[in-house]
Amino acid sequence: MLSGQQTVPPTTATFDFLLNWYVVSAIIAGGFVIGLLLFFAVKYRARPGAPPATKGPENLWVVVAVVAIMGLALGAAGYQTFASTSNIVVPNDPNAITIKVTGFQWGWNFTYPNGNFAVGNLTVPAGQVIILNITSKDVYHTFGIAMLAVKEDAIPGKVNQAWFQMPTQGSYIDAIRCYQLCGVGHSFMEANLTVVSDSAWTGFMGSG
C-alpha cells in the first residue's frame, strides 16, 4: 500500500530495521550451529570396519566459539532492540495531535481535539506526530494500522497509547482494522485513513 511513497514512516522504518537485524543474527548463529552439525556428522560418520565410537579429547575451542558467536549475534539483536525503543515509545512532541479512538461492536470512533468525532474514517495531517488514546466501549478490540506498524489493544476502562507519523498525503481504504476477534462483525470492523495537507487539516478542525 505504500508503493510510490517518497519516505517511510518512522515506526515502519524502525520495525523493518529490527526485522533485518533479527534475520541477520539468526542466519549467523543458525549457520554456524548447523554448519558444525553437518561437519561433525560427516567427519565422524559410521564406516565399515571402524572401531566403536569412544569419547575423544575435549574440544574447548568449539564450545567457546559456539557460545561466543551465538552470544554476539543475540547480544547485537538485543542491543538494537533496546536502542530502538526511543523510536517506538510515544514521542514527547508539544505539537503532537492527540485523537481519541474508541472501538465498539463493530466500528471505530475517532474524536478530534475540537470535540468533533467521525466513525469509519480517521483524518490526520501529513508529517505531524499523531498520538492515539485508544479505548473500547464494550469488549476487547485491537486497533491496528498494518502499513504503519501500529497495533494496540482497545480495552474497556483503560486507555492505551500509540503513535504514528505519515509523511505523505493520501487516502487509504480500510487501512485501519480490528485485530482482536470481537464478535460476528469483527471481519468488517475497518476504517479508512485519510492523510491531508496542513491547510486542509486546519479547515477540517474549523478556524484552526
Ligand SMILES: [Cu+2]
Ligand atoms: Cu474486533
